[in-house]
Amino acid sequence: MTMPMTRALYRRSFDDGWLDVLTGLGLVLIGLAWLADQIVLGALVPAALAPFWTIGRRALVEPRLSSPQFGSAQQAKTRRALTGWLIFGAGVGLTELAFLIFVNRGGTGLGGVGNVAVGIPAILVGLGLFAGLMLGAKRFAAYGLFAIGLGLAGAWTGTDRPGLLILLSGVLVLACGGALLARFMMRYPMTGDEDA
DSSP states (O other): OOOHHHHHHHHHTTTTSHHHHHHHHHHHHHHHHHHTTOHHHHHHHHHHHHHHHHHHIIIIITTTSOOOOOOHHHHHHHHHHHHHHHHHHHHHHHHHHHHHHHHHTTOOOSTTHHHHHHHHHHHHHHHHHGGGGGGTOTHHHHHHHHHHHHHHHHHHHTOSOHHHHHHHHHHHHHHHHHHHHHHHHHHSOOOSOSOO
16 A cells, blocks of 8 residues: 555656656657658657656756655556556557548548547547646646647637647647746756766
8 A cells, every 4th residue: 555655755756847848749749740741750759758758857857856766566556557548548549540540531421520530639639648647747637638628629610730739739738847847947956966
């Protein structure tokens, strides 16, 4: 069983904004790839950014505040939750792909489904952003709601560029993350005593 102090420390360990910056940057890059009709390149963005999580934590966060070491119970809980989100994400991604193929082949008798299909990627991004709640980063719920709202608004207005909706979702997350990271760095300046 995880102790309340451990849970609180775990939630606070993501308050520096670095997670938001990487997530926002990833969404911006994915959106740009979609706008350039290079959707496959967009799919590579998360893998390309993954190493920067550790690099950024070591360069920006850990010199200011040491990285907490969590017990095996918290690590197991996090691993189970991440596995669940990965399975959910894969299922949602396959559903989106099947739906988009169906709509693009003209196999729909449902009026207006093409408009809804444009908003689906942003809506799915919004659902994925709710994974931040698992880490205790409650602001990710707001990011998720914004992306879902953007997807619905895009479908309602009839936009034809889902990449733009993803890009705009990423800009919000990136801007908020940049502000959080700047505040963190000002609140906890490096003292110069750290060994490089």
